[in-house]
Amino acid sequence: xxxxGFRRGRVTSLMIAMAVVAGGLVVQLIRVQxxxxxxxxxxxxxxxxxxxERVTPARGLIYDRDGVLLATNGTMYYVEIxxxxxxxxxxxxxxxxLSKLLVxxxxxxxxxxxxxxxxxxxxxxxxxxxxxRVGRLPIRLDPTVASVLxxxxxxxxxxxxxxxxxVPTSSRHYPNGTLAGHVLGIVNQEGEGFFGVEGYYDDWxxxxxxxxxxxxxxxxxxxxxDPPAGVNLVLTIDADIQELAEIALGEAIESSKAEAGQxxxxxxxxxxxxxxxxxxxxxxxxxxxxxxxxEEDEAGITPGVAAQYEPGSTFxxxxxxxxxxxxxxxxxxxxxxxxxxxxxxxxxxxxxFGAWGPQTMIGCMQYSLNVCLAYVASQKLTAAxxxxxxxxxxxxxxxxxDLAGEVAGQLRTPRxxxxxxxxxxxxxxGQGVSVTPIQLITAASAVANGGAMVQPHVVREVASxxxxxxxxxxxxxxxxxxxxxxxxxxxxxxxxxxxxxxATIVGYQLAGKTGTAQIPGEKGYDPKWTIASFLGWGPxxxxxxxxxxxxxxxxxxxxxxxxxxxxxxxxxxxxxVLLELPPNQAVPMAAAGG
Amino acid sequence: xxxxxxxxxxxxPWRNFxxxxxxxxxxxxxxxxxxxxxxxxNGRLADAGRELLTLEGRRADLLRETTILASQLADLTSPxxxxxxASSMGFHPxxxxxxxxxVIEGYTPPAAFxxxxxxxxxxxxxxxxxxxxxxxxxxxxxxxxxxxxxx
Numbered sequence: 050x051x052x053x054g055f056r057r058g059r060v061t062s063l064m065i066a067m068a069v070v071a072g073g074l075v076v077q078l079i080r081v082q083x084x085x086x087x088x089x090x091x092x093x094x095x096x097x098x099x100x101x102e103r104v105t106p107a108r109g110l111i112y113d114r115d116g117v118l119l120a121t122n123g124t125m126y127y128v129e130i131x132x133x134x135x136x137x138x139x140x141x142x143x144x145x146x147l148s149k150l151l152v153x154x155x156x157x158x159x160x161x162x163x164x165x166x167x168x169x170x171x172x173x174x175x176x177x178x179x180x181x182r183v184g185r186l187p188i189r190l191d192p193t194v195a196s197v198l199x200x201x202x203x204x205x206x207x208x209x210x211x212x213x214x215x216v217p218t219s220s221r222h223y224p225n226g227t228l229a230g231h232v233l234g235i236v237n238q239e240g241e242g243f244f245g246v247e248g249y250y251d252d253w254x255x256x257x258x259x260x261x262x263x264x265x266x267x268x269x270x271x272x273x274x275d276p277p278a279g280v281n282l283v284l285t286i287d288a289d290i291q292e293l294a295e296i297a298l299g300e301a302i303e304s305s306k307a308e309a310g311q312x313x314x315x316x317x318x319x320x321x322x323x324x325x326x327x328x329x330x331x332x333x334x335x336x337x338x339x340x341x342x343x344e345e346d347e348a349g350i351t352p353g354v355a356a357q358y359e360p361g362s363t364f365x366x367x368x369x370x371x372x373x374x375x376x377x378x379x380x381x382x383x384x385x386x387x388x389x390x391x392x393x394x395x396x397x398x399x400x401x402f403g404a405w406g407p408q409t410m411i412g413c414m415q416y417s418l419n420v421c422l423a424y425v426a427s428q429k430l431t432a433a434x435x436x437x438x439x440x441x442x443x444x445x446x447x448x449x450x451d452l453a454g455e456v457a458g459q460l461r462t463p464r465x466x467x468x469x470x471x472x473x474x475x476x477x478x479g480q481g482v483s484v485t486p487i488q489l490i491t492a493a494s495a496v497a498n499g500g501a502m503v504q505p506h507v508v509r510e511v512a513s514x515x516x517x518x519x520x521x522x523x524x525x526x527x528x529x530x531x532x533x534x535x536x537x538x539x540x541x542x543x544x545x546x547x548x549x550x551x552a553t554i555v556g557y558q559l560a561g562k563t564g565t566a567q568i569p570g571e572k573g574y575d576p577k578w579t580i581a582s583f584l585g586w587g588p589x590x591x592x593x594x595x596x597x598x599x600x601x602x603x604x605x606x607x608x609x610x611x612x613x614x615x616x617x618x619x620x621x622x623x624x625x626v627l628l629e630l631p632p633n634q635a636v637p638m639a640a641a642g643g
Numbered sequence: 644x645x646x647x648x649x650x651x652x653x654x655x656p657w658r659n660f661x662x663x664x665x666x667x668x669x670x671x672x673x674x675x676x677x678x679x680x681x682x683x684x685n686g687r688l689a690d691a692g693r694e695l696l697t698l699e700g701r702r703a704d705l706l707r708e709t710t711i712l713a714s715q716l717a718d719l720t721s722p723x724x725x726x727x728x729a730s731s732m733g734f735h736p737x738x739x740x741x742x743x744x745x746v747i748e749g750y751t752p753p754a755a756f757x758x759x760x761x762x763x764x765x766x767x768x769x770x771x772x773x774x775x776x777x778x779x780x781x782x783x784x785x786x787x788x789x790x791x792x793x794x
Contacts, residue, residue, distance in 0.1 A: 109761055116756040118717035122710050192711070224717030267692030268685065278761035292722040512758035554739055622738045631744035
C-alpha cells in the first residue's frame with residue numbers, strides 16, 4: 050500500500066511540475082503575442098522571413114539610326130563590409146588584397162576597416178577611395194576583379210576576407226568610348242542622367258523603380274513583377290557620319306592647333322542631326338573630370354547647344370536672306386564699297402580694311418564685305434525689319450532641341466535698353482550677337498530648305514513597353530520666302546566658287562559661307578585669337594545636308610577660309626558617299642571646283 | 644445478439660482493452676496519414692519555392708550576361724574598331740571621287756532600324772504559384788464544397 054501511495058505521489062509531483070512548465074510556456078506565449086514587446090518580437094520574426102527591396106529596372110538602351118549600340122548597361126560591384134563579421138586577420142587581408150588588386154593606398158583602406166563604425170550605429174559600410182579631382186568616391190570593381198575576389202572568398206586556403214561582400218550594381222557603358230560622347234551626356238553612379246540625351250530623356254530612360262517584398266522562405270516565394278522598364282531610344286545620329294566628323298575635326302584641331310572645335314551635320318529637310326562632333330572629346334565612361342570642369346564652364350560638356358559665340362561672317366547669310374526676302378535688295382544690285390561706313394556714329398570697316406569698289410550682292414558675300422552688309426541692314430532693310438527677321442530665325446531663342454543644357458544665345462533688339470544704332474551695323478556681319486552652333490545651323494537650314502525652318506532633334510524613335518513612337522518633324526517657322534531661299538542658295542554657290550576652292554567638291558554644287566569672328570573680352574575684342582568657321586550645304590538642287598564647322602583660336606591661321614573650309618570639304622567628300630548621293634552630271638566639273 | 648456480445652466482453656475483459664487500443668491506433672494512423680499528406684504538400688511547396696528562387700536568380704544572371712555580351716559585341720563592332728580592321732586589311736574610306744554610281748532597277752534601300760522593346764517588359768502578373776501550393780486544407784474543403792454546390 051505504501052509503495053503504491055509513494056508511486057502516486059511521485060506521479061502527482063511530476064504532473065504538477067509539467068503543469069508549471071506548460072503554464073510558464075503559455076504565459077510566455079501570451080507575453081510574446083500581446084505583451085508590451087509584442088511589436089519588437091513581431092518585427093524580428095518578419096525580418097527573418099524576408100526584406101523590402103527597391104528594384105530599379107535596367108536603363109534604356111541608346112542606338113544610332115542604323116542600330117549601332119551607343120549606350121548600354123554593364124555590371125560593376127561595390128565593395129561592402131559587414132562589420133560584425135570582421136576580425137583582425139580579415140581586416141589586414143582585405144586591405145592588403147584590395148590595395149594590390151586596385152593599386153590603392155593601404156593606409157586609407159586600413160583606416161576605413163579599423164574605424165569604429167559600430168559605435169556610430171553603422172553595421173555595414175561601403176569602401177571608398179580618394180579621387181584627387183572629385184573627392185571620395187565608392188570603390189567599384191569590374192566583373193573580372195570581382196570574380197578574383199569571389200574565388201578568394203570560396204577558397205579556404207586563400208586570404209581570409211571574412212566580412213567582405215560584393216554588391217552588384219548596374220553601370221552605364223558606352224561601347225564606342227568618345228564617339229558622340231557630347232551628344233549622349235553622362236550617367237552618374239546613382240543612375241541619374243545629366244546633359245545630352247541622357248539628361249534630356251532621363252525620366253524615360255530610367256523607367257520606374259518599384260518596392261517588392263522579398264521572402265527568404267521558399268514556401269512563401271512568389272513571382273515578383275518586373276519594374277516598368279526604361280525606354281530604348283534610336284537617335285538620328287549616324288555612327289559612321291559621327292565618326293567621320295570626329296576624325297575630320299580631330300585632324301583639323303591637330304593641323305591648325307586650335308583650342309576647341311565642333312562639327313555639326315543636319316538634314317535640313319527634317320531637322321535630324323546626323324552628327325555633332327566636339328573637341329575636346331568626352332568619354333562618358335570616364336566623366337568625373339568633366340564634372341569638375343562643368344563647375345566653371347558647363348557649356349564644355351554640350352558645346353553644340355551651349356557654347357555661344359559671336360558668329361562673324363557666317364551670320365551674313367541671315368542678313369542677306371532677310372534683305373532678299375523683304376525685297377530690299379536683289380542679287381545684281383550694286384554697292385560701291387568705299388572701305389568704311391558709319392552706322393550710329395561708329396565707323397565700320399572691312400576685314401582687310403580695304404575699299405572693294407562697285408560690288409553686286411554676290412560680290413559682297415563672296416568677298417565677305419562688312420561695309421556692304423552693314424549698308425544693307427542699316428539703309429536698305431532698316432532696324433525693325435532686320436530684328437524681326439532675326440527673331441523669326443530664332444536668334445536669341447532656344448531651338449528646343451532634345452538635348453539637355455541648351456542655351457539661348459544673346460540678341461539685343463531696339464527694345465533692349467542697351468541697344469544702340471551701331472548694333473544694327475555690327476550685327477549685320479555677326480558682331481555683337483551671340484549664337485550657339487545649333488542655333489546658327491537651324492537658322493541657316495531655313496535657307497537650305499526653301500524657307501522652312503525645322504526644329505532640330507536627335508531622337509528618331511522611342512521604343513517603350515507600350516509600343517513604338519516616332520516624333521514627327523516640327524516646322525519652327527518660315528522666316529523667308531522660298532524664292533529668297535533659292536536665290537540666296539544660288540548666290541552662295543556662286544560666291545563659294547569664287548571665295549574658296551577649299552570647300553568645293555567635284556560633281557556637287559554646294560553653297561556656303563566662311564566666317565572669321567573676333568572674340569569679345571572684358572577689354573574689347575581679343576587682338577590675337579579668332580573663331581574660324583564655315584557654314585555650307587548641298588547639293589544645291591536638293592539640299593540633303595547642312596554642315597557647320599567651328600574652330601576656336603586656331604594658331605596656324607585665323608581665317609575660316611583657310612582652316613575651317615577644308616574641314617567642310619573633307620567631311621562632304623565622305624558624306625556624299627555615306628548618304629548615297631550621286632554626283633550631278635549637269636554640274637560643270639571645272640566650275641564645281643576641284 | 645447484443646446479449647451474447649455483452650456476455651463475451653464480460654467474460655474476457657481484455658477484449659475491451661483491445662477495442663480501445665484499436666480505436667486509438669486507428670485515430671493515430673488517420674492523424675499520421677493527414678500529417679504525412681500535409682508534410683508531402685509542404686515539401687512540394689518548399690521545393691517549388693526553392694526552384695522559383697533559383698530560377699529568379701538564374702534569370703537575373705542571364706540578363707546580366709546578355710547585357711555584358713551585347714556590350715562586348717558593340718565594343719567589337721564599333722565604327723572605330725571596324726575602321727582600324729579595314730585599314731589593317733588595306734582598305735581606306737571611299738571618297739566621292741572613288742565612287743561610281745550605278746542605277747539598279749527595282750532596288751529598294753534597306754528598311755530603317757527598329758529598336759527592340761525594352762528587356763523585362765511587359766510587366767508580369769504577381770502570384771505565379773497555383774492555389775494548390777498555398778491554400779490550407781480547410782480552404783481546400785470549403786472551395787470543394789462551393790464547387791459541388793455550384794455544380
